[in-house]
Amino acid sequence: MNALKRHEKLMEILIERQEIGVSELSTLLDVTGKTIREDLARLEEKGLLIRVHGGAMLAQNDQFGILSAKGTGDKHSAEKEEIATRALRYIEPGDIIALDGGGTTLQMARQLENVPLTVITNDLFILSELARKDKIRLVVPGGERVRNVLIGPTSAQFVEGLNISKAFLSATALDSELGASIYTSDLVPYKKALVQTARQVYGVVEHQKFGKFALWTFADSQAFDVIITDRGLDPRQHELFAQKNIRLDDGSGELKS
Secondary structure, eight states, rough: OOHEEEEHHHHHHHHHEEEHHHHHHHHHHHHHHHHHHHHHHHHTTTEEEEEEETTETTTTTTTTOOTTBEEEESTOOOOOOHHHHHHHGGOOOOEEEESSSHHHHHHHHHHHHSSEEEEEEHHHHHHHHHTTTTTTTEEEEOEEETTTTEEEEHHHHHHHHHHOOOEEOOEEEETTEEEEEEOOOGGHHHHHHHHHOSEEEEEEOGGGBBOOOOEEEEEEGGOOEEEEOOOOHHHHHHHHHHHOOOOOOOOSOOOOO
8 A cells, every 4th residue: 555545544544533543553554653653744744633642633623525434423513504504595496406425515405495406416414314305306426335425436427427507515625725625535536527517616615624735635726616614714714715716605795706
């Protein structure tokens, strides 16, 4: 296993465990403790984890590229609900929309009224939520289960053949220069396909994720037509995105760019 793939697996383990020791990581990844300590040092330099005595803990323990098997949790639920409520205002009956996997898009599904829509999603929690709403047509790209999402080698190709009017994407982190990023490379082609295919692309990102980055970038910041966030966004982040003419909807009454 090369170093980059090992770093990805290490981050996935931390997402699941939140904190883990060097010896256990060494066993799980089948490498020496020395290699693990070197990996941890490199990832700490990138701000992705914090080394503690005998191991490491996730630096951004509420920011998942994919959700834990335990579910969405309650981290920043108020922000997610606020963003979801605002995001739904961009949806009209008859739209063909894509809901990316994530806690905020799950909130969108929970708040979505039972109206005629087509929803493309690979998130099992979202599918479960929308299955009871009989006026919504569900389209599932398919693939193998990776925690809460279905993903496979043909998922991106399937999406690229669809006519998607609006796509709503989550991210682990969002930086004005480095773009939208996640921890898990398996999801990158699918997310890129959504960005390239949809007529309008919306980011749904809590303010805590701004100015940060994860391992894999799937979209430039300018790729989003609108980035929907909550009212807690730091004014300095507003300015950084405004300098690039990126439209932000934080509920202040006007789109800032």
